[in-house]
Amino acid sequence: MKTTVVGSYPKPKWLLRMIKLHNEGRSDDKVMNEAYEDAVRAVVKDHEVAGVDIIWDGEMRRDEMTSYFARKIDGFVIYGEVRVWGNVYYPKPAIVDELRYREPLVVHEFEFLRSITDKEIKVPITGAYTIVDWSFNEFYKTKEEAVYALAEVINRELRNLVKAGADYIQLDEPAISTRPEELEIAKNAVEIMTEGVNAYVGMHVCYGNYSKIFPDILDFKVDQLDFEFANRNFEDLKLLKEYDFDKDLGFGCMDVHTRRIESVDEVRRAIEMALEVVDPKRLYIDPDCGLKLLPRDVAFKKLEVMVKAKNAVELEFGLT
């Protein structure tokens, strides 16, 4: 039983100011990079103090989970922003040419993090299906073709990542639960992305209705499936029981959509419910999703509570 994170963490306010200055051309790339590195150091410290076992860099360099990668891959352009809901917009990429590998997507993030911590590291990267689903496709005849082409690009990055020393990769595929009819495409894409990648692979799925992707999701070739449970009151654990869940479980047990800090006791009870489904060895405890939308002190406290709850369960069951 280990604690981990899904990926993002609130950016320090000073970093947001630095990014703004940099975008306005008022600070150079060298200073900006130093700021990113210092922000990562701060995030790592928060995670270490909270006692999280497997960490990531809080995605300090990533502005968003689609366009950040699209900007680094040949074949994508970004014309502008479109609405997701209300006043929330995102820079939606468009595929205008063959998708080709150009530069590292995450290896540089991993290498820096590796250089400043001895903790176990998980490297999250947005999966091919989700990036294509959240982009316009002007080039490929079908969406399926576009997904597979992007999966090849990501595969190259994941191989490089393993060469650089990474051993735990998480594919973020929030879009797959919103279009269950295209699950097969996403599944094939996972196989392309992980081909020859000698690492432990998890897949994070959020947003949608899980009942529509079960049991087919169990056929994905990944070691771990990571779901959000807290924001639906852990009801989805029923699905895992119903379909004989036989993978490692990433157990989202902290609600990222509320600022309320859960009590250690309620999280402990949640973890006990998860243990009815999987063995402790196969349980990875984490928040429902990335923490970036929470205030930083709330995000930190949630991690602290999560770790305390896990320690309480281990003590109770004599697992340490």
Add this chain to the structure above:
Amino acid sequence: MIATVVGSYPRPKWFREYLKRIEGLQKDLDVEIDAEILRKAIAEVIEKQREAGIDLMTDGQLVWHDFLATLATRIEGFTMDGLIRYFDNNLYYRRPIVKDRLRRRGEILWDFKLALEIESNLKPVLSCFTLAKLSKNEYYSNFEELLWDLGEIVKEEIKGLNVEFVQFDEPALLFASRNEIEIARDVFREICKVNAKTILMTYFSSAENVFPEVLDFSFDIFGLDFVEGFDVNLKLAKEYDLESINVGIVDARNTKMEDLKDLKAKLERILEFAKDVYISPNAGLEFLPEDKAFEKMRLVSKLKEVFE
């Protein structure tokens, strides 16, 4: 042939930033919006349509957070719930809940009226069936009662507008049950008694689900999606001899610019039987970034020029 648009248009960037500043991510009511700022934004979007060569324009629905919330928050009886995916788009709307008897609190389309002060050649874009269908009904004993009350409110609103055209965007009809379609028929027959040309827009799918009942809805113009459902809609339009059609022919959900020759060939097949033709993108343009939305409107007007 008339070049038109379906309804929504991307907000100008400065206006988007203004809204975010005063509303945060989303507000239930839009009372705090400065009328002069809104007027400036609407004028900009109207000017863009004119520049692109659009004949029959809209106000761009610039303060609408989604297709339902604006109407729902301005009609008494609704409260707003969490986010739900809007059909098969990566766009989310807040689900309205019907908590009480629906009542017209006052003017609903005040933003459209503001736009009319700038330009008179505009059509208002509303929804009745789709709003009712995508809402959660916790008050009425059945869908029929809900739709009748909403229909009455909408009809009252149109009466006060004094416009030549009024459009109903009703994508939910394409996924409705037979019984719901029959209820919609009765309600729309009543609404369409208003003194304006009525347009029914459908999109995101072919329209076979609403035929043949839709012929008795009393709409003057049928809007069909010839991007998502070209073959089926062509067959339906021919079979039922639709004379007045709004042809949604330019893809409003992809930045790819269609080849004018392909569009011409498609439209020619529709012109074989249709007499009174409006051409437009297949849905509102807010699915696209600003620049591409403009290019799509240009494409619509160029297509019209081909036939002139």
